[in-house]
Amino acid sequence: MFSTILIANRGEIACRVIRTARRLGIRTVAVFSEADAGAMHVALADEARLIGPAPARESYLRIEAIIEAALASGAEAIHPGYGFLSENAEFAEACAAAGITFIGPPPSAIRAMGSKSAAKALMERAGVPLVPGYHGEDQAPARLRAEADRIGYPLLIKASAGGGGKGMKVVENPAGLEEALALAKGEARAAFGDDHVLLERYLTQPRHIEIQVFADNQGNTVHLFERDCSIQRRHQKVVEEAPAPGMDPARREAMGRAACEAARAIGYVGAGTVEFIAEGDTFAFMEMNTRLQVEHPVTEAITGQDLVEWQLRVAAGGPLPLAQEDLRIGGHAVEVRLYAEDPARDFAPSIGRVEHLRFPEGEGIRIDTGIRGGDAVTVHYDPMIAKIIAHGPDRAAAVARMARALDATELSGPATNLALLRAIVAQPAFREGALDTGFIARHAETLLAPAGPAPRAALAAAVARLLLDRAAAPPADAADPHSPWGSATAWRLNGAGHQDFTFGHGEATHTLRAHPRDGGFRLDLPDGAAEVAAAEAPDGRILLRVDGRALSARVLRAEDRLTVLLPGSSHALRAIDPLAPAGGEGPAAGRILAPMPGRVLEVLVTEGQAVVRGAVLLVLEAMKVQMRITAPAEGTVSAILCAPGELVEDGVELVSLSQNGAG
Template identity: 75%
Template sequence: MFNTILVANRGEIACRVMRTAQRMGIRAVAVYSEADARSMHVAMADDARLLGPAPARDSYLRIDAIIAAAIASGAEAIHPGYGFLSENAEFAQACDAAGIVFIGPPPASIRAMGSKSAAKALMERAGVPLVSGYHGADQAPAVLQREADRIGYPLLIKASAGGGGKGMKVVESAAAFQGCLDLAKGEARSAFGDDHVLLERYLTQPRHIEIQVFADTHGNVVHLFERDCSIQRRHQKVLEEAPAPGMDAARRDAMGRAACDAARAIDYVGAGTVEFIAEGDAFHFMEMNTRLQVEHPVTEAITGQDLVEWQLRVAAGQPLPLAQEDLRIRGHAIEVRLYAEDPAREFAPSTGRVEHLRLPAGDGIRVDTGIRQGDAVSIHYDPMIAKIIAYAPDRDAALARLSRALTGTEIAGPATNLALLRGIAAQAEFRAGGVDTGFIGRHADTLLAPPGPASREVLAAAVVEWLEGHDAVADTADPHSPWGAVSAWRMNGDGYQDIHLADGETTQVVRAHLHPHRWRLDLPGGNAEIDTLAHEDGSRTVWLDGRAFKALVLRRQDRLTVYADGSSHTVYAVDPLAMGGVVEAAAGRVLAPMPGKVLEVLVTPGQVVTRGAVLMMLEAMKVQMRITAPADGTVTAISCQAGDLVEDGAELVLLD
């Protein structure tokens, strides 16, 4: 076994790999960019080496720097994690040339499956069923348009060189094809350095089911059963579970044998995932990921195996720990991905400092993360904050544990998909096992609905926190003077204080009357006597309307985020005399929907544009977005140029 390995990745996967390595007595070396110098994976490592500046191309994608770091640190092997260079045959070959073991498949296997087009051709020759499409080498736009028309609409454009939803677009009509093709090729070039695409018939209600395979250098190949990854947004997975709901033994055996045959066909070694798309009684090969997957913890939960340990043992030349007949499914596991993104804005990535973070714990709950409270979610990398995995003897019990875990999860700072995850876990169709790739879109009215108005509980907790924090002395020259107290004190009559709380597009005014040791609040729906008890963890028990509930209020200047009853709600304390300055952006101001990099500006000052015209292209976290005109008008000003980094909400274009 190795004495030292280097993990050529970052975030939660680097932490995950190092955790197993260190448990096995192996020294773990991390690499990092300048942006990640104080990150969790660096702190966890036995040794850490700087690669370069924040952009991945200058750090985590630099093969020469990673090999040099491995040699300097004495690492005998490199674990690539997933993403970045994990499926890069040149990287695997460079490791071999440097005398370093690549903890993954041989370069030839990576190349065989690295091109989705070539992989499909290989599977077609092997008799594995495929979805009808075009996987050819001729990428001329006219050829692709002709093939798209032959396949029919809707169809799917997919980047041949990668995954994770990058370079993937659904095309609804022939007229929309060229625009979607340009977007898909642009994202593919940015994410993978290769804009080759393939076309496939788009299945309307498919399930995404993948098989975990493992092979060693002694000729052994096994599968560790399936995962259902059908709950997706933007063609990227949000929730995964194992085993797949409704999977029978015959289908499991057939898919497992097909996956193992695919691995044997390319002389595979190590961990891999064969992905299938299933609709009705049929299943079709999609692709093979020649690496460990984000969702591997659900497989570990139901098999009781550590897949990273298997990877290390296979890379060290040892045989697989178990044969196929020794593997059993025990229980059910569900994983959700907590992302820094805004579901209300088409899942645009969100960045910023994580001001508050509470992740769940308890029986049957596992959390994989590379983020701590106080860390920043950067524009340069994937926006995943944590994976939350619930395991139990059956699916219903796993769902119950997952729901409780999500209820106990708290985060403030960047926007997240936490409310969406809670909604999915509570949705009746999902709880009944009804899953397919269109699930989120089908239930968008409820899952993506904007939050309702703040409840009485939220308003009460926010007002108490605001009042407690403002019960201070304004006149430091005479701290004992009642005239200098910032409170509701009155010399005669009932003292009160009006608190104005901005809640979305409305403002709630709560009048607070100070009574001995408690407040009386004039809340929407009637007055209430409020009593509270502060706890050491910063939370409070609040007595309201004959019930007691626990609330944590995180305050950042005038922003008050209330965590209560398993959800969170943010309100803002506003000065009524200054509220005239709080206005919505004018319709003519085109603002950045997310922080990102301006790729291309397509208009000039003075140009007349129509509603929906593309003004510029913006990219963040390898996702490209067309910024369009909100109305007919004339471009009067452009506030950025190609190459600029812009913040969320920054003005890009001004239209008259």
């Protein structure tokens, strides 16, 4: 076994590898960019080395910098994690040239499956069923259009070299093909340095099922059963589980056998995943990922195996720890991916500091994260905050544990998909195992419903927090601290006192009146008065009793913002000073604002240019996803306020338009 390994990655996967290595007595070396100097994986490792500036192409994708760090630290092997260089054959070859073991498959296997087009051609020759499509080398626009017409619509464009939903677009009809191709190729070029794409028939209600395979250098190959990864947004997985609901033993055996045959066909070694798309009674090969997958914890949960340990032992020349007949499925596991993104804005990535983060603990619950409270989610890397995994004796138990875990998760900072995850797990169709890749879109009315009015408990908790803070504040007159005139309470010379509070919640504004009582207050709410008792617990939670109902809340304050965390829900309020001057009008229709933080890739217009509604003004990239910013109405470009290559924040004005005919 190795004595020292370097992890050529960041975030939760780097932390995940470090924990297994530490259990095995292996020293770990982390690498980090300037943006990650204070990151969790850097703190966990035994040693850490700076490899470059924040952009991934200048740090985590710099092969020479990572090899140099490994040699300088005495690392005998490099674990690539997933993403970045994990499926880069040149990186694997550079490791070998430097005398360092690459903890992954041989370069030939990476190349064989690294191109989706080449992989499909290989599987076609091997007789593995494929979805109708085109995976040829000719990328001429005329050829792609002809092949699209032959395959039929709806059509799926996929980056040949990619994964994670990057460079993937659905085209509903021929009119949308040209724009979708341009976007897919642009994203593929930015993410993978290769704009080669393939075309496939887009299936309307398929399931995404993948098989975990493992092989060693002694010729042994096994599969560790399947995972269902059907619940996705933007073709990226959100919820995964193992085993797949409704999978019968015969089909499991057939898919496992096909996956192992695919691995043997390319001389595979190490951990890999063969992905299939299934609809009805049929399944077809999609691609093979020549690395560990993000969702590997659900496989670990049902098999009781540590797949990172398997990787290390195989890379060190050892045999697979178990044979196929020794592997068993134990219970059921579900994993959700907690992302910093805004589902209400088409899942646009969100950045910012994670002000508060607390995960649940308990039987059958596992948290994989590389983020701590106080850390920042930046524009440079993937916005995943954590993976929450629940394991139980059966699917119902695992889902129930997941629901409780999500309800107990506390997070404040950038926008996240936490409410969506809670809604998915509570959705009756999910509980019944009725899954396919269109699940979120089909149930969008309930899963993506806008937040309703702030509940009474949230408003009561916010008022309680402000009252407790005022009571704890130092006296206004230090020379006479007991003077009632300097008190921040509702004391009045004659009669009962009260304090007024005004909160904004979404588009609504609530003005509340609190009448102090012993141990609490009466609160005049929009829908009637409530009797509230409040006390602060040692951990900062507020213990409330609202109209006789006991509950706890955590209220986080940042300037005028209050985030109320209740069990199973979160509510963002804004404290409003009624004496403050009124704000100006909202943004004018002619101000084109950045819908998310990102980098300006191209500016496609010039000042003074007339544009029609829908004309593309510029292309913005955030976390390797490209978005075309279009004109909301006919007009003339009066100002361009950004430049190619510039990093812009959410809500920053990019272009100013004047409406034609306006004075």
